[in-house]
Amino acid sequence: MIIARSRQELQAALDTKRGSIGFVPTMGALHIGHRTLIEAARRENETVVVSIFVNPTQFLPGEDLSKYPRREEADFKICELSGVDVLFYPDVAAMYGSDEVRVCAPDVRGFILEGASRPGHFDGVLTVVMKLLNMVRPSRVYFGKKDAQQLALITQMVENLFMDVKIVPMETVREKDGLALSSRNVYLDEKQRVEALKLSAALKEATKMVMQGNLDAEKIKEAMMNLLKPLDVEYVAVVNRQFESLKEVVIGNTIVLVAARVGTTRLIDNVWM
């Protein structure tokens, strides 16, 4: 595995490769969710590139940028064992200069739900993804459905800006008890870890209601809110794949989402139906 720390090193590493490139952008503290993305990239491409970069522009002032988990050694090992060919591991100076052009999230879809809770977050996400895609120039790029709104906005950016890359959405990987894997789960103590199960339990209830024919979005959200008590819920939402709010679930075109704080840790989860 080649470790590239600058654009020049990345380019030199890619120059030695032929065929399709599968790319998995991450912020590190890798877990099995990340690994399933890497494994899919490994199956479907000649060359696999993973980036690890804790992107400062997607964190708001007061968020967990400085304490975001960093696990350099373990992450390198996981990449090596997963058959990664090139690990791109830049520092901030390799990615950003001063007074730069940025990508703007769309006015509506970019500023609801996650975008309302974290205004500016998606500008940072889209900007760094644009930079990374331009540097790696992959055939396919892999994103988790766990970050559903991020996936939708990146898909929209690729369409709106006529970018030439295939986006491969990947299912959310969960612990046996339902908790969606997240690098932020390390912030949870034992008691909070149990509380955090309320998110997946609420989504399970939403799925159950829909399977029983209860498609009313308000009723689903109400049932979810009851199960989420006493967590500090930022939103529960029922939207279509374009992130337009739905009054009724449309099977095959609905995402039910939740964001809540467990202690000071902000968790998100969703189910696609």
Ligand code: AMP
């Ligand atoms: P992150 O390191 O949190 O920025 O995540 C990097 C990529 O991994 C993103 O595309 C995430 O959506 C994806 N990802 C994170 N958690 C999971 C999970 N539990 N299952 C599947 N993909 C995930």
